[in-house]
Every structure is written in C-alpha cells, then in structure tokens.
Amino acid sequence: MDVIISSIGGLFLLLGGIIAIIGGIGVLRFPDFYTRMHAAGVGDTLVTGLILVGLILQMPEWLVVIKLIIILFMTLFINPTSSHALTKTAFQNGLLPVLHKKEEANKGDAGPSTR
Amino acid sequence: MKHTIHLSLALALFWLFNSGHTGLLMLSLAAGSIIFVVYIAHKMDVVDHESTPVHLTFKLPGYYAWLIKEVILANITVLKHIWLGNESISPTLSRIDISQTTVLAKVIYANSITLTPGTISVGIEGNRILVHALLQDSIEDLKKGEMDRRVTRLEN
Amino acid sequence: MLIAATLAILVVMFLAFIRGYIGPTFYDRILAVNMFGTKTVLFICLLGFVMGRPEFLDIAMVYALINFISVIAILRYSGSFDERRPPGNRKSIGRDV
Numbered sequence: 001m002d003v004i005i006s007s008i009g010g011l012f013l014l015l016g017g018i019i020a021i022i023g024g025i026g027v028l029r030f031p032d033f034y035t036r037m038h039a040a041g042v043g044d045t046l047v048t049g050l051i052l053v054g055l056i057l058q059m060p061e062w063l064v065v066i067k068l069i070i071i072l073f074m075t076l077f078i079n080p081t082s083s084h085a086l087t088k089t090a091f092q093n094g095l096l097p098v099l100h101k102k103e104e105a106n107k108g109d110a111g112p113s114t115r
Numbered sequence: 116m117k118h119t120i121h122l123s124l125a126l127a128l129f130w131l132f133n134s135g136h137t138g139l140l141m142l143s144l145a146a147g148s149i150i151f152v153v154y155i156a157h158k159m160d161v162v163d164h165e166s167t168p169v170h171l172t173f174k175l176p177g178y179y180a181w182l183i184k185e186v187i188l189a190n191i192t193v194l195k196h197i198w199l200g201n202e203s204i205s206p207t208l209s210r211i212d213i214s215q216t217t218v219l220a221k222v223i224y225a226n227s228i229t230l231t232p233g234t235i236s237v238g239i240e241g242n243r244i245l246v247h248a249l250l251q252d253s254i255e256d257l258k259k260g261e262m263d264r265r266v267t268r269l270e271n
Numbered sequence: 272m273l274i275a276a277t278l279a280i281l282v283v284m285f286l287a288f289i290r291g292y293i294g295p296t297f298y299d300r301i302l303a304v305n306m307f308g309t310k311t312v313l314f315i316c317l318l319g320f321v322m323g324r325p326e327f328l329d330i331a332m333v334y335a336l337i338n339f340i341s342v343i344a345i346l347r348y349s350g351s352f353d354e355r356r357p358p359g360n361r362k363s364i365g366r367d368v
Contacts, residue, residue: 010272013317017279019194020310024286026197027306033298034235035206036290038193038249040306041232043283046190049183051276051313055320058273064325066132071316071332075309078339080229082305084236087247089346090298091237097247100205133329 002059009057016050023047032098037087044079048072118167123153125167165219174269181265186231193232193249205251210243214263220270227262277317284310301345308338 019042026039052072056065091097126149134141156162164170196203215221221244225236228246233253237245248254257263284307291303312331319327 013272013276017276019190020279020283021286022194022197024283026193027290027302028286029197029201030204031201032206033296033302034247035204035249036299036302037235037247038233039197040302041229041235042190042193042197043306044309045186045230045232048309048313051280052316054272054276055316058320060320060325063132063135064328067325067328067332068316070129070132071312071328071335074332074335075312076230077226078335079309080226082339082342084225084229085343085346086298086301086305087235087237089349090296093349095296095298097208098206100207100251133332 006058009054009059012050012054012057016047016054019043019050020047033090033095034087034097037083041079041083044083045076048075048079118162118164118169119153119157121167121169122156122162123149126152168219171269178265178269182227182230182262185262189231189233189253192253196249204249207248207251207254208237209246209248209254210240211246211254211257213239213242213244214260214267215270217270220266223269224263224266227266228257273317273321277314277321280310280314280317284314297349301342301349304345305338305342308334308342312338 023039023042026042027036030036030039049072052068052075056068127145130145130149134145136142153162156166168175213221213224215224221239225239225244228234228236228244231253233249234257235247237247239245246254246257248257287303287306287310291300291307294300312335315327315331315334319325319331
C-alpha cells in the first residue's frame with residue numbers, strides 16, 4: 001500500500017516537472033508581457049500544487065506534512081497578489097497590451113487601447 | 116474582542132506547527148511572541164472581520180474545492196494554447212460587472228480570477244473589474260457569472 | 272522521481288533566466304524574477320527531500336515571503352521606469368471613462 005501511494009506521488013512530481021517546463025516554454029514563446037503572465041500563472045498554480053501534493057504523498061512525518069500544506073496555501077494566496085500588483089503597475093505605467101485583431105476592429109468594450 | 120481571540124488562536128497553531136517543541140521555555144517564548152504580534156496588530160488597527168474572516172470558516176472550503184477544479188481545467192486550456200502557438204490565442208481586455216458589496220468579497224473574487232490561469236484582474240473600479248484574458252472564451256465564461264454567484268453566496 | 276522533478280525545476284529556472292536576460296521591458300524582467308523566486312521555493316522543498324533533511328522547508332517558507340516582499344518593493348519604486356509614454360499622457364491610462 002505504501003509503495004502504491006508513494007509511486008502515485010512520484011507520478012505527481014513527474015507531471016509537475018513536465019508541466020513546469022511547458023509553462024517555462026510559454027513564458028519564452030508568448031508575444032507580449034500580459035500573455036506571458038498567463039503562462040507564468042500555470043507555473044504558479046498547477047505546478048506548485050502537483051509538486052507539493054506529490055511530496056505529501058511521499059509520506060513524511062506529520063509535522064512535515066503540515067508545513068508542506070502551509071507552504072501550499074501561502075503560495076496560492078501570495079502568487080495571485082504579486083501577479084495582480086505586477087499587472088496593475090505595468091498597466092498604470094502605460095504598457096499597452098497586444099490585443100486580438102477582431103477586438104481592435106470593433107472598438108467597443110476594451111477601454112484604454114481604443115483611445 | 117472576538118477577533119483578537121481568534122487571531123491569537125491562529126497564531127498559536129501556526130507557531131506550534133512550525134516548531135513542534137513543547138518544552139516550558141519554548142512555550143513561554145511562544146506566548147511572549149504571540150502577545151507581541153497581537154499588540155502590534157492592535158497598534159496597526161488591522162484586527163477586524165477583514166483580517167480574520169472567521170464568519171467564512173465553514174463556507175470557504177466548499178468554494179475553494181470548486182475553485183481548484185476550475186483552476187485545473189483552465190490550466191489544461193492554457194497548456195494546450197502554449198503548444199498551439201501565438202496564432203491560436205486571442206488576448207482580450209474587458210470590463211466585467213460584479214455583484215458583491217463588501218470589500219472582502221470583491222477581493223476574494225479578484226483573487227480567484229487571478230488564480231485561474233488565462234485571466235488576470237488588472238484593477239477594480241467601483242462595481243466593475245478590468246480583466247485581461249488570454250482567450251475571448253474565458254471572458255465569455257466569466258460574463259456568465261458562475262464564479263460571481265458563488266462568491267456572492269459567500270458573503271451572506 | 273524526486274531527482275527528475277528537481278532537474279525539471281532547474282531547467283525552468285534557466286528558462287526564466289533567459290526571459291529576464293532578453294527582456295524586452297522592465298516588467299518582463301520582474302516577471303522573470305518572480306517566477307525564479309517561486310521555482311526556488313519548490314527547488315528548496317524538493318532538495319530537502321532529496322537530501323533527506325525536511326528542515327529545509329522552513330527556509331522555503333521564509334524564501335516565499337522574502338520573494339513576495341521584494342517584488343512588491345521593486346514595483347513600489349518602478350513608476351519612473353516608464354519609457355514608452357510621455358508623463359502627461361500617463362494619467363489617462365487605467366482610469367475609468
């Protein structure tokens with residue numbers, strides 16, 4: 001039983017590593033800053049979750065499990081805050097996003113890029 | 116007073132899980148540090164229902180269980196579009212109406228939007244929230260208001 | 272598996288480093304710093320398990336907090352790094368109509 005659970009944990013770790021690399025490629029590949037933020041968000045949420053859950057499934061002692069859970073929650077609350085602060089600062093300092101072509105044609109909903 | 120007690124309890128649990136020691140000297144040091152932190156929090160005037168949202172204790176786990184499912188689905192979409200390349204994405208900037216009234220619920224909603232990959236909240240202006248999305252479909256999903264309704268259910 | 276995941280995180284840290292090197296804007300570099308920091312937290316956790324010393328988790332926790340505070344502090348003073356628009360035009364951005 002123990003072997004099964006820890007190999008499931010190993011699978012989670014491997015999946016997390018692969019997804020992390022795909023997210024890193026996305027950060028290099030996407031065209032502008034705002035779209036790169038989305039690719040970085042993949043690394044912040046799913047990769048952190050998969051790797052920390054994978055470590056929990058390796059079944060360390062209970063104190064270590066609780067610390068891993070604390071780190072998981074801390075990351076899930078802190079990362080959106082810092083990404084929001086980064087995006088908001090970039091937007092207020094005048095970095096304009098590259099928008100979809102159809103969106104630029106009918107200038108209705110999108111705010112600052114149309115003015 | 117209620118919030119002070121809850122804050123002290125939370126800090127005590129956090130200290131215990133971080134150290135794991137139960138000696139007399141360590142426990143007295145813990146008590147001293149907790150009192151110090153609570154004193155500073157009172158000086159800063161941040162001990163209220165926003166910093167220690169105890170009234171949400173039983174509602175938050177259900178909401179976050181639903182949110183984790185959404186985050187995983189959104190992650191799969193973004194990963195697919197990383198492989199499909201720059202021609203497949205349609206970056207959109209749009210304003211979305213929100214129905215929450217309290218500041219705490221607005222912050223939870225904006226935080227959930229940012230936590231979901233593919234959508235980032237850029238700013239809150241009164242009753243509207245400015246969202247940048249990787250795909251136009253995610254904006255349409257947000258405008259349907261599923262997440263908005265669930266957050267509104269949290270606050271009352 | 273632990274070592275494979277550690278190597279993958281190292282590769283991602285290298286990718287974030289490349290993004291920070293080629294820029295092109297100031298905010299891309301901060302994004303790279305933030306990403307590097309979160310990956311460092313995971314790297315420290317994994318390294319603690321590889322070396323059999325879970326005490327490393329405390330360091331990871333502190334690193335997560337330092338990373339957050341440093342990003343916020345850099346952003347706080349980033350207003351003057353604006354090269355793309357003249358200062359008079361800046362106020363109209365991000366405000367409601």
